[in-house]
Structure formats: structure tokens, C-alpha cells
Amino acid sequence: MTTLTPAFFAQFDQDRLTAADQAHYMHGYHVFDEHREQGALNIAAAEGAYIYDTAGNRYLDAVGGMWCTNIGLGRExxxxxxxxxxxxxxxxxxxxxxxxxxxxxxxxxxxxxxxxxxxxxxxxxxxxxxxxxxxxxxxxxxxxxxxxxxxxxxxxxxxxxxxxxxxxxxxxxxxxxxxxxxxxxxxxxxxxxxxxxxxxxxxxxxxxxxxxxxxxxxxxxxxxxxxxxxxxxxxxxxxxxxxxxxxxxxxxxxxxxxxxxxxxxxxxxxxxxxxxxxxxxxxxxxxxxxxxxxxxxxxxxxxxxxxxxxxxxxxxxxxxxxxxxxxxxxxxxxxxxxxxxxxxxxxxxxxxxENLLAHVEDVGAYLEQRLQTLAGLPLVGDVRCQRLMACVEFVADKRSKALFPEALNIGEKIHRRAQAKGLLVRPIVHLNVMSPALTITHAQVDEIVETLRSCILETAAELQRSGQYAGH
Structure with missing residues (x-):
């Protein structure tokens, strides 16, 4: 496993990598305007359920890469x-x-x-x-x-x-x-x-x-x-x-x-x-x-x-x-x-x-239970989870299930807050989707849920202040 020391991350010229990415690398599902303005999150290393960007910031990857890092990353x-x-x-x-x-x-x-x-x-x-x-x-x-x-x-x-x-x-x-x-x-x-x-x-x-x-x-x-x-x-x-x-x-x-x-x-x-x-x-x-x-x-x-x-x-x-x-x-x-x-x-x-199937039965049931505690929060219309596949769907009105305008990109707003707090979820317009590594622990489930909770509440408050959310 790569030793994740400050010296390791110091080798990366972040400005050069961002410029090269924007100039040459066309991503899957490339959002041209957003990539031109904001660039990408450049990943340098990973260990277990965590990934690290070129600045050394650590993120709990609740997306599991792309539904795929089942046994965790960096296994010798x-x-x-x-x-x-x-x-x-x-x-x-x-x-x-x-x-x-x-x-x-x-x-x-x-x-x-x-x-x-x-x-x-x-x-x-x-x-x-x-x-x-x-x-x-x-x-x-x-x-x-x-x-x-x-x-x-x-x-x-x-x-x-x-x-x-x-x-x-x-x-x-x-x-x-x-x-x-x-x-x-x-x-x-x-x-x-x-x-x-x-x-x-x-x-x-x-x-x-x-x-x-x-x-x-x-x-x-x-x-x-x-x-x-x-x-x-x-x-x-x-x-x-x-x-x-x-x-x-x-x-x-x-x-x-x-x-x-x-x-x-x-x-x-x-x-x-x-x-x-x-x-x-x-x-x-x-x-x-x-x-x-x-x-x-x-x-x-x-x-x-x-x-x-x-x-x-x-x-x-x-x-x-x-x-x-x-x-x-x-x-x-x-x-x-x-x-x-x-x-x-x-x-x-x-x-x-490692009997990971039995572990998924245990930790997946815990994730199902903990995510349901988000159901009563503002913005949250539906919480659905079966073992280690999960999604929170956001709505502008809980009673009618009406969605926010697509241009608001509510899933991305919440994802950006989560990323700033060291958590990666996958934004899909009105959704935040999760599929963490099978090796995830109960403590990491708690980290996912509590971080997401704070991000939902902060986003709801921001939207209410701006008049974009009526709060029901």
C-alpha cells in the first residue's frame, strides 16, 4: 500500500493536473460547462472505503467507485x-x-x-x-x-x-x-x-x-x-x-x-x-x-x-x-x-x-435502519435501501411529491456540501445514490448518515432563505 504521507501528496502539481484535465481528458458523462468552470476532483490514492485527492483530503466513498469497489481498495x-x-x-x-x-x-x-x-x-x-x-x-x-x-x-x-x-x-x-x-x-x-x-x-x-x-x-x-x-x-x-x-x-x-x-x-x-x-x-x-x-x-x-x-x-x-x-x-x-x-x-x-456476504446482511440492515431516520427531514421525499444499495429522493413538496426544477440540481447541491465534509455520494438530478464497499463498518454507516443529515438541513435552510423552498 502506498504510504499516504504529506511527501506523497506534495508530488502532485494540482494546478497543472487541473489544466491538463480540462484541456485533454473527456470524461464519461462529461458536463462541458461545469467541467470548464470547476474542473474535476482529481483522485490520487485510496485505501479501503476511503479515497484521497491530490491535496491529501480524505473522503468516505459511499458511492463505491461506480457501484464496484466491493472488497475495498488498496488490497495488497x-x-x-x-x-x-x-x-x-x-x-x-x-x-x-x-x-x-x-x-x-x-x-x-x-x-x-x-x-x-x-x-x-x-x-x-x-x-x-x-x-x-x-x-x-x-x-x-x-x-x-x-x-x-x-x-x-x-x-x-x-x-x-x-x-x-x-x-x-x-x-x-x-x-x-x-x-x-x-x-x-x-x-x-x-x-x-x-x-x-x-x-x-x-x-x-x-x-x-x-x-x-x-x-x-x-x-x-x-x-x-x-x-x-x-x-x-x-x-x-x-x-x-x-x-x-x-x-x-x-x-x-x-x-x-x-x-x-x-x-x-x-x-x-x-x-x-x-x-x-x-x-x-x-x-x-x-x-x-x-x-x-x-x-x-x-x-x-x-x-x-x-x-x-x-x-x-x-x-x-x-x-x-x-x-x-x-x-x-x-x-x-x-x-x-x-x-x-x-x-x-x-x-x-x-x-x-472473509464471509462478506454475511457482513453485508448485518451492515446492510443497519444502513437501511439508519437511513430511514432521514425520512422526516425537509426536502426528503423517499428513502429506499436494500442492503448496500441506497437512495434519498428529494422533493419540493412532500405532500404532492413535486420535484424541484431540474436546473436547481438539488442532488448536486447536497453532494457538494457532503464532499466538503469528506463524504462522497452520487448526485443524479433529484437523487443522492449510495453503494459503499461491502467492507463498510457500522461506524462508517453512522458517518454517512449524520453527514448527509447535516447537508440536507443546511441545504433546506439555504433554499428557504432564497425563497426556493416553502418548507413543506
């Missing part, structure tokens, strides 16, 4: 596993008739962890490419079984499934739909977001569930079941705002899929590898046996890029039917990269050895 044994693999085999061609030992071992391990007959693994470079692969696999499967018309897919409004052209089109988060971008619209359809807090006024959760299921089946029937190939769903919608669906939602949507020969794709890029206290959440928490699971992020705890598309024996038997001479002409140069696979194997070993 992970660095050693990566270094050992680099020395042994830094790269190997992943195509056709070549395989590397580490990728084989990882695929075997993933098959053992995945539910049911999800025994086959296509390794990718991250979550977006895992979902992209799932879509192509579905096309290949439907053509292989003689159903070339069965290509339409259904996802949900407010969903996030990746940032490639295809996966951003499958997802449908309003904030991601920049008007300067184009999106695929042919054969991609969306149904309602299963957001209980935003259900139609006067509708019970049970009635809302019935509405969602009926809407989904109606969509399949209106398109024609013979034309609908798959349904894409995150167990809990992550970037869409930690949307926890009504109880029984996934099981009933899965039953509709079964009835109409529609593949169920569970996008577990965020929810897998411990974030909800399980390696995979679909079957254990939501009672669903998917046909395909996509995963990434916590697969390596962010140490190296890697994703996976894990699929069923039923799909494998169709696409690999003997004597057909088929070739799955899809792959990436860095699929099954041996160093990334080594980091995944070490990551899984650490999760199992």
Missing part, C-alpha cells in the same frame, strides 16, 4: 495476484480454438455460483459489453431455433443497461437521453418503471403490481408473442435511482415470460457479487431463474475491467447443435483477459474467505 493480496498473473501470462488470444487457464477457472467458478443451469459463460470487458453480448446471443438463439421474426425486446422506462449505442437504447433513463445522441428504436420497447413511490395516486402497492404485470403482458400480446424475444430487467434498478419493485414483481413478470416463450435477462451488473448480500440476487432474493445473467463491476471489485454474460444450458443446446457448423462471430480483444480473470478469482476468494 489483490495487487500481488495481479502481478503474479502478469509475470505468468499477461495476455492470450481469446478467440476460437485458444483459451487461457485463468479464464477457464473463472468460467467454472461462475457456473458454480450462478443459479440453476446457467452453466455457460461469455467473458466481456464490462457491463455494457455483457448486455450487448446478451442481445446478440438472443438474436443468434432465435435464428438458430428457426424464429427469425422473434427479435423484439422489452425493457423498462428509467432503466440503465449500459452506454454502448445498443445498451443505451435498451435502457431508457430520461437523464441519459441527450438530444444530441441518436438511439435505436426498431424492435426495442419499454414498459412502466416499477417505482412504488411514483405509482399513480391512490393506487395500492398490490394494485400497482397488477397494473405493471398486465401492462407487460399487453405489450407482448400487442407486439405478438411470436415476435418478442426477451425481457431485460435489473433486480433493483441502480442508476435509475435504486428502484426496489413491489414485492413479487420479478416472479410475476418471469411467469409472463414463461407463458409467452420470452427469455428473461437479469441484468445483475450492479446487484451481483455481494451488494445485496448474495453472489447473485435473481433466484435467492427474487425467486426468478433467468435465462441469462449479465454481470461486471463487483466481479473484480473494480480492480480491473471485466464482465460476463452467463446463460442457460437450454440456449447452449440450441446454438451449439451438432452438425450445424455454426460460429458465434462475436468477441472482444480483451475478452477473458488472464490478468482480469485472475483479479476476479482473487476477489471471489476474498468475498468467500
Amino acid at each position: 493480496e489483490m495487487a500481488q495476484a495481479i502481478a503474479d498473473q502478469v509475470r505468468q501470462l499477461a495476455y492470450s488470444n481469446p478467440f476460437s480454438d485458444m483459451a487461457n487457464v485463468t479464464a477457464i477457472e473463472l468460467c467454472e467458478k461462475l457456473a458454480s455460483l450462478a443459479p440453476g443451469d446457467l452453466d455457460h459463460v461469455f467473458l466481456t470487458t464490462g457491463g455494457s459489453t455483457a448486455v450487448d453480448t446478451a442481445y446478440r446471443l438472443i438474436q443468434f438463439y432465435q435464428n438458430s431455433r428457426g424464429k427469425p421474426a422473434k427479435k423484439h425486446v422489452i425493457a423498462r422506462h428509467g432503466a440503465y443497461h449500459g452506454s454502448t449505442y445498443l445498451t443505451m437504447s435498451i435502457g431508457n433513463k430520461a437523464a441519459d437521453r441527450a438530444p444530441e445522441f441518436d438511439f435505436l428504436r426498431d424492435k426495442i420497447h419499454h414498459v412502466s418503471c416499477p417505482h412504488p413511490y411514483r405509482a399513480p395516486e391512490g393506487m395500492s402497492e398490490a394494485d400497482f403490481l397488477d397494473f405493471l404485470v398486465a401492462e407487460f403482458e399487453d405489450k407482448i400480446l400487442s407486439l405478438g408473442a411470436e415476435r418478442v424475444a426477451a425481457f431485460f430487467a435489473e433486480p433493483i434498478m441502480g442508476s435509475g435511482g435504486v428502484i426496489i419493485p413491489p414485492r413479487g414483481y420479478h416472479k410475476r413478470m418471469w411467469e409472463v415470460c414463461q407463458l409467452h416463450d420470452v427469455l428473461y435477462v437479469s441484468d445483475e451488473v450492479v446487484t451481483s457479487f455481494g451488494r445485496l448480500g448474495k453472489f447473485f440476487a435473481s433466484e435467492e432474493l427474487f425467486g426468478v431463474q433467468p435465462d441469462i445473467i449479465t454481470t461486471a463491476k463487483g466481479l473484480t471489485s473494480g480492480y480491473l475491467p471485466l464482465g460476463a454474460c452467463i446463460f442457460s444450458e437450454r440456449i447452449w443446446q440450441v446454438i451449439g447443435e451438432p452438425g450445424k457448423g455454426r460460429c458465434f462471430t462475436h468477441g472482444f480483444t480483451y475478452s477473458g483477459h488472464p490478468v482480469s480473470c485472475a483479479s476476479a478469482l482473487k476477489n471471489i476468494e476474498i468475498i468467500e474467505r
Whole structure:
């Protein structure tokens, strides 16, 4: 681990780095005016659940990087596993008739962890490419079984499934739909977001569930079941705002899929590898046996890029039917990269050895309990949390659930105050989202909640003084 002394941080020329960043580095989700005026928070080091900027300021990273630093950062044994693999085999061609030992071992391990007959693994470079692969696999499967018309897919409004052209089109988060971008619209359809807090006024959760299921089946029937190939769903919608669906939602949507020969794709890029206290959440928490699971992020705890598309024996038997001479002409140069696979194997070993799933059950329940103490504060409309996925939604009026004007950027206002106090949360317009490392402690949960509490109260007071918040 790097020694985080004043001498370490003194090496960084902060003005030069900021100027170089602004001049040359285009970030993901780059906000041009803001970056031009304010620059970025330049990170120099990390240890456990904390990260440090170039000035040596420490922040409790309640975002977990990007939903991914599950085992915590700066682990020496992970660095050693990566270094050992680099020395042994830094790269190997992943195509056709070549395989590397580490990728084989990882695929075997993933098959053992995945539910049911999800025994086959296509390794990718991250979550977006895992979902992209799932879509192509579905096309290949439907053509292989003689159903070339069965290509339409259904996802949900407010969903996030990746940032490639295809996966951003499958997802449908309003904030991601920049008007300067184009999106695929042919054969991609969306149904309602299963957001209980935003259900139609006067509708019970049970009635809302019935509405969602009926809407989904109606969509399949209106398109024609013979034309609908798959349904894409995150167990809990992550970037869409930690949307926890009504109880029984996934099981009933899965039953509709079964009835109409529609593949169920569970996008577990965020929810897998411990974030909800399980390696995979679909079957254990939501009672669903998917046909395909996509995963990434916590697969390596962010140490190296890697994703996976894990699929069923039923799909494998169709696409690999003997004597057909088929070739799955899809792959990436860095699929099954041996160093990334080594980091995944070490990551899984650490999760199992340190019993982090049980720890998440404990500390996650504590986070759920403590965050609910914020529900009565001004600005707070909804608090939702399941284990280590959490969100606070801010509203201008608690009774009507009316939002602040988007230009106010209420989530960013609160995030900026938190950052100044040494806490990082993720602002998404009206939301603050959290997904801390699985290793987080009860004391760190208290730090998150109390810091957020003070920032919410200070922001509410500021908005009241300026006449932008009526206080109800």
C-alpha cells in the first residue's frame, strides 16, 4: 500500500493536473460547462472505503467507485495476484480454438455460483459489453431455433443497461437521453418503471403490481408473442435511482415470460457479487431463474475491467447443435483477459474467505435502519435501501411529491456540501445514490448518515432563505 504521507501528496502539481484535465481528458458523462468552470476532483490514492485527492483530503466513498469497489481498495493480496498473473501470462488470444487457464477457472467458478443451469459463460470487458453480448446471443438463439421474426425486446422506462449505442437504447433513463445522441428504436420497447413511490395516486402497492404485470403482458400480446424475444430487467434498478419493485414483481413478470416463450435477462451488473448480500440476487432474493445473467463491476471489485454474460444450458443446446457448423462471430480483444480473470478469482476468494456476504446482511440492515431516520427531514421525499444499495429522493413538496426544477440540481447541491465534509455520494438530478464497499463498518454507516443529515438541513435552510423552498 502506498504510504499516504504529506511527501506523497506534495508530488502532485494540482494546478497543472487541473489544466491538463480540462484541456485533454473527456470524461464519461462529461458536463462541458461545469467541467470548464470547476474542473474535476482529481483522485490520487485510496485505501479501503476511503479515497484521497491530490491535496491529501480524505473522503468516505459511499458511492463505491461506480457501484464496484466491493472488497475495498488498496488490497495488497489483490495487487500481488495481479502481478503474479502478469509475470505468468499477461495476455492470450481469446478467440476460437485458444483459451487461457485463468479464464477457464473463472468460467467454472461462475457456473458454480450462478443459479440453476446457467452453466455457460461469455467473458466481456464490462457491463455494457455483457448486455450487448446478451442481445446478440438472443438474436443468434432465435435464428438458430428457426424464429427469425422473434427479435423484439422489452425493457423498462428509467432503466440503465449500459452506454454502448445498443445498451443505451435498451435502457431508457430520461437523464441519459441527450438530444444530441441518436438511439435505436426498431424492435426495442419499454414498459412502466416499477417505482412504488411514483405509482399513480391512490393506487395500492398490490394494485400497482397488477397494473405493471398486465401492462407487460399487453405489450407482448400487442407486439405478438411470436415476435418478442426477451425481457431485460435489473433486480433493483441502480442508476435509475435504486428502484426496489413491489414485492413479487420479478416472479410475476418471469411467469409472463414463461407463458409467452420470452427469455428473461437479469441484468445483475450492479446487484451481483455481494451488494445485496448474495453472489447473485435473481433466484435467492427474487425467486426468478433467468435465462441469462449479465454481470461486471463487483466481479473484480473494480480492480480491473471485466464482465460476463452467463446463460442457460437450454440456449447452449440450441446454438451449439451438432452438425450445424455454426460460429458465434462475436468477441472482444480483451475478452477473458488472464490478468482480469485472475483479479476476479482473487476477489471471489476474498468475498468467500472473509464471509462478506454475511457482513453485508448485518451492515446492510443497519444502513437501511439508519437511513430511514432521514425520512422526516425537509426536502426528503423517499428513502429506499436494500442492503448496500441506497437512495434519498428529494422533493419540493412532500405532500404532492413535486420535484424541484431540474436546473436547481438539488442532488448536486447536497453532494457538494457532503464532499466538503469528506463524504462522497452520487448526485443524479433529484437523487443522492449510495453503494459503499461491502467492507463498510457500522461506524462508517453512522458517518454517512449524520453527514448527509447535516447537508440536507443546511441545504433546506439555504433554499428557504432564497425563497426556493416553502418548507413543506
